[in-house]
Amino acid sequence: MSLELNVDNLVKSFGQRKLFHVDQLRVGEGESLHLSGENGSGKTTLMKILAGLERPCSGRVMVTPKARRWWSDRIHPQVIYLHQTPYIFSGDVRDNVAYGLRLRSYSRRDVKLKVQQALAWARLEHLAEQPAYALSGGEKQRLALARAWILAPSLLLLDEPTANLDQHSVRAVSELVTQLLDKGTTVMVSSHQKNAVTDLCGRRLHLENLALQELGNAFSNELNNEPELKYYVQH
Numbered sequence: 001m002s003l004e005l006n007v008d009n010l011v012k013s014f015g016q017r018k019l020f021h022v023d024q025l026r027v028g029e030g031e032s033l034h035l036s037g038e039n040g041s042g043k044t045t046l047m048k049i050l051a052g053l054e055r056p057c058s059g060r061v062m063v064t065p066k067a068r069r070w071w072s073d074r075i076h077p078q079v080i081y082l083h084q085t086p087y088i089f090s091g092d093v094r095d096n097v098a099y100g101l102r103l104r105s106y107s108r109r110d111v112k113l114k115v116q117q118a119l120a121w122a123r124l125e126h127l128a129e130q131p132a133y134a135l136s137g138g139e140k141q142r143l144a145l146a147r148a149w150i151l152a153p154s155l156l157l158l159d160e161p162t163a164n165l166d167q168h169s170v171r172a173v174s175e176l177v178t179q180l181l182d183k184g185t186t187v188m189v190s191s192h193q194k195n196a197v198t199d200l201c202g203r204r205l206h207l208e209n210l211a212l213q214e215l216g217n218a219f220s221n222e223l224n225n226e227p228e229l230k231y232y233v234q235h
């Protein structure tokens with residue numbers, strides 16, 4: 001399903017401290033975005049607000065088309081946020097991958113089939129019966145991606161998906177993200193530094209000085225080799 005994200009005048013503060021004011025952000029179907037910014041600039045907070053997991057102080061986040069019959073007005077079933085440290089539930093890897101489907105009332109047969117497909121997709125089949133907590137960092141990240149993939153998200157928000165991963169695991173994660181992008185999933189990746197996953201992203205957003213800067217299109221910049229500052233709002 002295609003999905004559009006529209007953000008207007010979004011302000012987030014913690015107490016007296018203003019974290020950011022995002023004037024405007026428009027994200028369309030199938031885009032790939034790298035959200036950069038120093039540690040503490042507000043990347044995680046912004047992504048959680050976009051996913052409806054945290055409330056802004058003011059402003060609005062609109063996901064269209066709207067979802068019907070979901071358990072919260074703010075949370076859209078096609079918008080999925082993956083935490084930097086993947087959530088691991090008790091049980092084995094198979095149970096963990098099935099987790100999201102259980103909340104969505106699929107039949108047992110469908111759950112079994114989809115879980116098998118997701119395990120194959122993330123190359124976790126050989127670990128299906130292992131306790132999930134015992135996986136390595138890279139395997140846990142793949143597990144989190146499999147859990148998201150199975151729900152066919154339209155917008156996937158990946159919060160520092162390669163933090164603390166070795167080069168081999170970074171490559172594995174970037175291959176999975178490439179496949180999601182090929183399927184038309186919109187992906188936003190936060191990372192304070194450039195890496196194999198952020199290199200897949202066409203659009204570059206940067207949080208600094210309480211504002212969100214749009215640094216233009218990475219792919220077209222490669223051609224003219226000149227960073228283009230599209231707009232910059234200072235508050």
Ligand SMILES: Nc1ncnc2c1ncn2[C@@H]1O[C@H](COP(=O)(O)OP(=O)(O)O)[C@@H](O)[C@H]1O
Nearest residue numbers: 014015019037038039040041042043044045046
């Ligand atoms: N619930 C909270 N209460 C108070 N301060 C918070 C809360 N959540 C985040 N912050 C602060 O907001 C700032 C931005 O945090 P975060 O969004 O995690 O930044 P980033 O992901 O860019 O490192 C940090 O200084 C953090 O301490």
Ligand SMILES: [Mg+2]
Nearest residue numbers: 043044159160
């Ligand atoms: Mg963060």
